[in-house]
Amino acid sequence: MTGSMVLRTRGLTRQYGRDSGLVRAVDEIDLDVPAGQALAIMGPSGCGKSTLLHLLGGLQRPTDGQVWLADHRIDTMSERALARLRRDSVGFVFQSFHLMDELTAVENVELAALLAGQSPRRARKRAMYLLDRVGLADRARHLPAELSGGQRQRVAIARALSNDPLVVLADEPTGNLDSAATVEVLRLFDEIRAAGQTLVVVTHDARIAAVADRMISMRDGAFADDSPLAGAGMAGTGSGRGSGTAAGAAAGTVYGGRR
Amino acid sequence: MAGRLLLVCRLLVRDLRRRPTETVLLLAAIAAATGTLTLGLALNGIADRPYQRTRAATAGPDVVVEPPEVTGTQALTALAPLTTAPGVTGHSGPYPVAYLMLTARGKTVHAVVEGRDRAPATLDRPAVTGGTWVRPGGVVFERAFADALGVHTGDTVSVDGHSLRVDGTAVTAARAAYPRAGWRVPGTPFTDPGGLVWVDRGDIAALAGGSQSLSYTLNVKLADPAAHDAFGAVSSAALNTRSWQFIAEEDSALAKQARKTMLIGSWLLAALAVASVAGIVAGRVIGQRRRLGLLKAVGAGPAMVAAVHLAEYLVIGLAAAGIGLAAGWLAAPLLASPGGGFLGSVGAHPPALRTVVAATCFALVIAAAAALAPVVRAAITDTVHALADAASPPRRRGGRVRLSRRLPTALLIGVRINARRPRRARLAMVNTLITTTTLAAALMFQVQNRQETHIGPSELVNPDDERSYHAMLIVIVVLCVLALINAVVSTWSAVLDARHPLAVARTLGATPGQATAGLSAAQLLPAVPGVAAGIPAGIVLFLAASAGQIRYPPGVWWLATALGILLAVAALTAVPAIAAARRPVADTLRSTAS
Ligand SMILES: Nc1ncnc2c1ncn2[C@@H]1O[C@H](COP(=O)(O)OP(=O)(O)OP(=O)(O)O)[C@@H](O)[C@H]1O
Ligand SMILES: [Mg+2]
Numbered sequence: 001m002t003g004s005m006v007l008r009t010r011g012l013t014r015q016y017g018r019d020s021g022l023v024r025a026v027d028e029i030d031l032d033v034p035a036g037q038a039l040a041i042m043g044p045s046g047c048g049k050s051t052l053l054h055l056l057g058g059l060q061r062p063t064d065g066q067v068w069l070a071d072h073r074i075d076t077m078s079e080r081a082l083a084r085l086r087r088d089s090v091g092f093v094f095q096s097f098h099l100m101d102e103l104t105a106v107e108n109v110e111l112a113a114l115l116a117g118q119s120p121r122r123a124r125k126r127a128m129y130l131l132d133r134v135g136l137a138d139r140a141r142h143l144p145a146e147l148s149g150g151q152r153q154r155v156a157i158a159r160a161l162s163n164d165p166l167v168v169l170a171d172e173p174t175g176n177l178d179s180a181a182t183v184e185v186l187r188l189f190d191e192i193r194a195a196g197q198t199l200v201v202v203t204h205d206a207r208i209a210a211v212a213d214r215m216i217s218m219r220d221g222a223f224a225d226d227s228p229l230a231g232a233g234m235a236g237t238g239s240g241r242g243s244g245t246a247a248g249a250a251a252g253t254v255y256g257g258r259r
Numbered sequence: 260m261a262g263r264l265l266l267v268c269r270l271l272v273r274d275l276r277r278r279p280t281e282t283v284l285l286l287a288a289i290a291a292a293t294g295t296l297t298l299g300l301a302l303n304g305i306a307d308r309p310y311q312r313t314r315a316a317t318a319g320p321d322v323v324v325e326p327p328e329v330t331g332t333q334a335l336t337a338l339a340p341l342t343t344a345p346g347v348t349g350h351s352g353p354y355p356v357a358y359l360m361l362t363a364r365g366k367t368v369h370a371v372v373e374g375r376d377r378a379p380a381t382l383d384r385p386a387v388t389g390g391t392w393v394r395p396g397g398v399v400f401e402r403a404f405a406d407a408l409g410v411h412t413g414d415t416v417s418v419d420g421h422s423l424r425v426d427g428t429a430v431t432a433a434r435a436a437y438p439r440a441g442w443r444v445p446g447t448p449f450t451d452p453g454g455l456v457w458v459d460r461g462d463i464a465a466l467a468g469g470s471q472s473l474s475y476t477l478n479v480k481l482a483d484p485a486a487h488d489a490f491g492a493v494s495s496a497a498l499n500t501r502s503w504q505f506i507a508e509e510d511s512a513l514a515k516q517a518r519k520t521m522l523i524g525s526w527l528l529a530a531l532a533v534a535s536v537a538g539i540v541a542g543r544v545i546g547q548r549r550r551l552g553l554l555k556a557v558g559a560g561p562a563m564v565a566a567v568h569l570a571e572y573l574v575i576g577l578a579a580a581g582i583g584l585a586a587g588w589l590a591a592p593l594l595a596s597p598g599g600g601f602l603g604s605v606g607a608h609p610p611a612l613r614t615v616v617a618a619t620c621f622a623l624v625i626a627a628a629a630a631l632a633p634v635v636r637a638a639i640t641d642t643v644h645a646l647a648d649a650a651s652p653p654r655r656r657g658g659r660v661r662l663s664r665r666l667p668t669a670l671l672i673g674v675r676i677n678a679r680r681p682r683r684a685r686l687a688m689v690n691t692l693i694t695t696t697t698l699a700a701a702l703m704f705q706v707q708n709r710q711e712t713h714i715g716p717s718e719l720v721n722p723d724d725e726r727s728y729h730a731m732l733i734v735i736v737v738l739c740v741l742a743l744i745n746a747v748v749s750t751w752s753a754v755l756d757a758r759h760p761l762a763v764a765r766t767l768g769a770t771p772g773q774a775t776a777g778l779s780a781a782q783l784l785p786a787v788p789g790v791a792a793g794i795p796a797g798i799v800l801f802l803a804a805s806a807g808q809i810r811y812p813p814g815v816w817w818l819a820t821a822l823g824i825l826l827a828v829a830a831l832t833a834v835p836a837i838a839a840a841r842r843p844v845a846d847t848l849r850s851t852a853s
Binding site: 054059060079080083084085086087088090092094098099100101102103107111112113114115116117118119120123159163 | 260261262263265266269270273274276277549550553554555556557558559560561562563642643
């Protein structure tokens, strides 16, 4: 898949309200995210970052413009098809975790796999593997209420990865976490990126932005700046739209050392 | 597939376990409605099916014939030709009958005394339900009559001064049950209320004071039981004939008033149950909205979301149907007795399929109706909204908010809580309206003259009234349970919904007492118009359902009822409100999202 675009938008627009109360939360955005790229989106509060992310993941429909995920045009898809797409190809991570309170950590992680129709045994195996990867194997049977904020977010990340999605979309994943927990989550994102997973992270945290291949600044619903990053010595460099390459596995070692 | 099924089941079980109180309340509300319906249906069959069963079990006659105006040998002569009349395929009797006075437990009442042989007859073999069949020197009571008098096997009663021991109780299909046994005023064709007893054929002449004063009754079987009218024409005009249809009709009249009470009651209860369920579901939706949004975010399609949601209500509905059916069926004998004039009265047999189906459908419809709104809403609201806020954002009623600024703190809080959720306030009003209406109608019922039936010189409680009274009691008990559920649920969802603003208010200096009073006030304010409208509505309802002279309770009673209901609402709502207000503010503020 290297080289092809995982996400593509053209003239993507989302408005709220009308007349004098009209807000163009996302304003004619053209975006190309190649496979394996880790993209950070930053910008002042209210500039439309969350809205953009929701549009990319098919949680919301645009007022105008087009979105492609892999080769599927998603802005015109039916709700059913969108749901299928979300569980097969998109992983969401939210600022406020959004775990199901009544399900244990491992049950939360296997949710998407079960929805996708996997057998309970396979779903459980994969969930345990992912929990192990995020360092929470020993907390698998705890309810979210019994986990710290950082642990909850790591469960949420494991859940986002459970169906091996094409792209992980994260909306201020460290917004509710303290710096120690943030470091943990950072490490996970770096691993995800290093493994070649496409990643779009909306964040205020410069440290998260620092692990990305590319950073976009937004202002008033539009891109103000779009720059490839050296990525703290990372191999992958996205040179603007459409030319990002997959992050090399070598990057993993750099961040592996940080731990 | 297995995975999805597992998921649906898991979410179902967890959600039910996570909200045990709501689940139980929902179960109770739907079960109450279903139970009332079952009871109503059971009462409909009360006279019907048991009469048929009794008739089959006792070889009930098609027609019973009596010459009302003659006694002794004259009567026997009048009956004799009938046994060989065309269309008659069998008979039993004629049996001697005397219309006497029976004294038991200090009451003297009319008794139809029938003389029978020890050997079973070909037609009308009364089925013994306790003790034994007649023996010389003994008497067997028709069961409903025994119930009304309170006599038991082994007691001693006196019939026109002769002491007899009670040998047993039995039921028959040849005469309507107490008090419609047809006690004949001597020398007239008129009948009075009375009960039936059987004695040994050899004893009856002595009891009646000579065989010449005995009447006779003949049980007849016809080739075509439907042709009893034609038979009536054949038999002479001086003969009194009672078809089995007529007797069945007499018996069914027994439960008529009770049925009417139940019918009106079950409408009121169904309305209240729907209000209950709506209230509970509205409370649940707050939690479920986010849950459904979350499911959608991880890729659950509309069908899956609906399945998760419906499964829950389906399970609750089915469980409630089971509970309601059982409860209604078990309560039915309470209304059926002392109509023990039948074999295997209501409740002794499993409910008819029709009843089961109707009750189950009813419960499922309530449950599905409850689930429908959230499911539709979940399907159409976009995921982002569902995730973003716990419930639909509160409405802002600027006018009320401004008005409330001039009120004392507690009222201010109350008015603002209701202004946030006008629909819940309306539900609270409907709840008190229905409750008050029913209680007002019950109060009207209570002050009417309870008729005691003259069964001879003594008065006995009329079983019809007794049944209506029981029906009323059941309706009121179920009503109170539902009203209680509604009040608590309504306050509790107000507590949950207003938790955050109240916590903020408390950080600004409102005391726990003011917060509690505010929550209570939020429930009390809409209750006032509910009570005010409910009392006249109850009176109108009673007037519409009854005839004859109506008595009204004094005005103070109404005032007391109104105040009592308002006090009960205040007390009921205070409990969850106090529980909520005692939680430390910081806890509430912290518990936002996970
Ligand atoms: N449901 C809505 N109705 C009306 N306006 C909305 C709605 N949701 C968002 N907006 C507006 O759209 C704009 C972009 O919102 P968005 O949530 O995307 O911002 P954001 O960049 O994520 O901000 P933050 O960093 O604070 O999360 C804001 O001006 C907001 O007021
Ligand atoms: Mg945002």
